[in-house]
Amino acid sequence: MKLRAPAYPLINVDPYFTVWSMADRLHDVPVKHWTGSDNTLIGICSVDGEEKLFMGICKGRPKMEQVSVDVTALSTTYVFTDGKIRLTVRFTTPLLPDDLTVLTRPVGYIALSYKSVDGGDHTVTASVLASEEFVMNKRGDDTTEREVLTVAGMPTVKMGKTNQTPLNRSGDDLRIEWGYLYLTAPQGEVREFVCDEDKMGYIMGTVPVSPVGDSLILLAYDDCRASIQYFGETLASVWNRNGETIETAIENAYIEYGPLMDKCAAFSDKLYCDAVKAGGVQYSEMLSLAYRQAISAHKLVADENGDILFLSKECESNGCIGTLDVTYPSIPLFLKYAPELVEGMLRPIIRYAKTDAWEFEFTPHDVGRYPLAN
Numbered sequence: 001m002k003l004r005a006p007a008y009p010l011i012n013v014d015p016y017f018t019v020w021s022m023a024d025r026l027h028d029v030p031v032k033h034w035t036g037s038d039n040t041l042i043g044i045c046s047v048d049g050e051e052k053l054f055m056g057i058c059k060g061r062p063k064m065e066q067v068s069v070d071v072t073a074l075s076t077t078y079v080f081t082d083g084k085i086r087l088t089v090r091f092t093t094p095l096l097p098d099d100l101t102v103l104t105r106p107v108g109y110i111a112l113s114y115k116s117v118d119g120g121d122h123t124v125t126a127s128v129l130a131s132e133e134f135v136m137n138k139r140g141d142d143t144t145e146r147e148v149l150t151v152a153g154m155p156t157v158k159m160g161k162t163n164q165t166p167l168n169r170s171g172d173d174l175r176i177e178w179g180y181l182y183l184t185a186p187q188g189e190v191r192e193f194v195c196d197e198d199k200m201g202y203i204m205g206t207v208p209v210s211p212v213g214d215s216l217i218l219l220a221y222d223d224c225r226a227s228i229q230y231f232g233e234t235l236a237s238v239w240n241r242n243g244e245t246i247e248t249a250i251e252n253a254y255i256e257y258g259p260l261m262d263k264c265a266a267f268s269d270k271l272y273c274d275a276v277k278a279g280g281v282q283y284s285e286m287l288s289l290a291y292r293q294a295i296s297a298h299k300l301v302a303d304e305n306g307d308i309l310f311l312s313k314e315c316e317s318n319g320c321i322g323t324l325d326v327t328y329p330s331i332p333l334f335l336k337y338a339p340e341l342v343e344g345m346l347r348p349i350i351r352y353a354k355t356d357a358w359e360f361e362f363t364p365h366d367v368g369r370y371p372l373a374n
Contacts, residue, residue, distance in 0.1 A: 001071050003285040007032075008069060008076050010041075010091040011108030012296035014237075015313040016176035017221040019108070025066045026055045026078050026089075034293075034315075035173050038139070040131035040200070045209070047084050047124050054080045054089060055128075059197075072268035073291040085114045085122055087209070094260045095295045096267060097338035100308070102260065104239040104300045106221045106246070107253040111214040112207065124209040125188075128217045132201040134181045135161050137174055144201035146192035151182070152251035157190040157203040158182045166226035167234060170319045179223040184250055186216055218253060222246035228301045228311065231351075235309070241302040271337075294333055300344065310334075310344030322348050 004024070010031065011019040019039050023029040031041040043055030045064060052064045064080035064087065071077075075092040090111040095103050112126045132144045146159045160180035167178075183190060185205030192203050207215040225236040239249060253260075271291060275284030298312050299321075312326045320326075327345050334341040 001285050001288070003071075003282070003289060005071060005289050008071060009093075009289075009292040009296075010076060011110075011219055012093050012095070012292040013104070013106045013108065013221070014227075014296055014299045016223070017106050017108075018296055019219075021055075024069075026069070027053050027057070027063050027066070030057050031055065033133075033175055035175065037173075037175060038131075038133050040129075040133050042127075042129040043089065044127045044129075045080070045082070045087055045124065046126070047082055048122055050082075052082055054078070054087060054126075071285075071289050072265075073271045073288045074264040074268050081117060084116070084118050084120065085124060086117050087112065087114045087124075087126075089126075090214075092261065092264060093292060093296070094264050095292060096260075096263055097295075097334075097341070100238050100300065100340070102256075103295070104237045105249050105253060106223070106237070106239065107249055108219050109253070109257065110217040110219065112209045112217070113214050114209050114211055116211065125206055126209050126215065126217075127204060127206040128183070128219075129202050129204045130159075130181060130183055130219065131198075132159065132161075133175075134221070135159055135177070135179065137177045139200055141177065146201055146203060148190055148192060151184055151247045152254070154184050154186045154250075154254065155188060155190045155205070156182055156184040156250070157192050157205070159192065159201060159203045164224075166224065167229045172314070172316050172319055176221075176223065178226060179221060180246070182218075182220040182222065182246060182250060184218040184220070184254070186218070186254055188215075188217075214257075216254070216257065218250060220246060220250050220253070228299055228309070230301070230303065230309065230348075233304065235301040235303060238300050238302055238308060241306070274336075291333075294330060298341075300341070303347070307347060308340065308344040309347055310341045311348065312345070324349070 008021040018034045020032045022032050030038040033039045045054050053061045054064045064082050067079040069078050077090040080087045092109045133139050143162045144159050148157045158180045164178045183203045183205045185207050188207030190205045205217050209215045227237045228235045272284045275287045300310050311322045314320045
């Protein structure tokens with residue numbers, strides 16, 4: 001991709017589980033939430049015992065040189081070098097429009113591999129550290145509870161705010177402050193700690209990196225079935241509407257990794273080719289960059305009848321979701337690739353039209369009150 005992006009999508013599931021790099025190089029600034037607040041995520045690569053940074057900010061630590069970055073509809077791929085190896089780091093969120101369970105499954109992949117550039121054999125590991133900012137509105141709002149466990153035999157560590165307060169307030173510039181972040185290192189090891197320097201709680205996974213195949217780290221977020229408050233009722237996301245657990249989601253994400261990557265590549269290629277035919281290469285690059293943003297700006301839940309609701313989140317307004325001025329320009333994407341999601345957009349509007357009220361509480365995560373019609 002020749003397009004220089006204002007922000008690069010890393011892990012993007014919904015308006016709260018959203019991770020971006022807002023710099024040309026992955027280790028130039030802290031990794032961010034879409035609101036611009038830090039979602040500190042640090043990546044360190046060890047080559048023959050020598051550690052260098054490839055993601056985020058870590059004072060005093062030398063950095064690998066970033067060689068390239070490329071974006072497709074469902075993956076963002078970085079390449080780094082330290083003179084000995086070339087490290088590839090690929091972030092994928094499988095937002096496949098024809099599989100709503102996978103599309104809403106709150107699990108993102110970080111895949112790592114390397115090639116020797118000096119002709120030698122090397123011992124390579126990679127570590128990813130995630131901070132308490134993932135589970136709080138603002139760092140330091142509360143303490144965290146952190147636990148090392150196993151999921152389907154895989155080393156896993158989870159972290160959540162000590163005092164859980166789901167769906168407790170409305171607004172725009174807010175982050176999730178309930179539920180639990182999970183980090184799984186299928187072939188590695190995990191740990192949890194409080195950093196002496198910044199006093200934040202962290203969870204961490206370390207995996208061996210191979211020149212053959214991908215080494216995986218999975219990041220997952222469980223909002224504990226408190227996804228949206230809809231006409232006073234708390235609704236779960238589609239992936240766990242029937243009571244599925246986050247442990248099952250993580251296990252399935254790992255088992256299905258290979259086939260899902262093939263499907264992601266096929267869909268990304270289709271979207272790119274469709275866009276080239278419609279508007280040229282620059283247009284196709286712009287759409288590839290925007291796809292994960294457009295999907296993850298919504299929350300997909302099921303109502304009391306089992307019907308889906310696909311609700312968009314405005315960036316800066318008065319806490320609005322599901323507004324027509326956002327729905328209207330986004331509909332062409334979903335009409336082409338997932339018409340069922342358009343029905344999910346329209347159901348709240350139809351229900352609202354049957355009420356006499358001009359305002360109602362309509363809260364994805366914790367965003368709120370708005371007049372639908374002008």
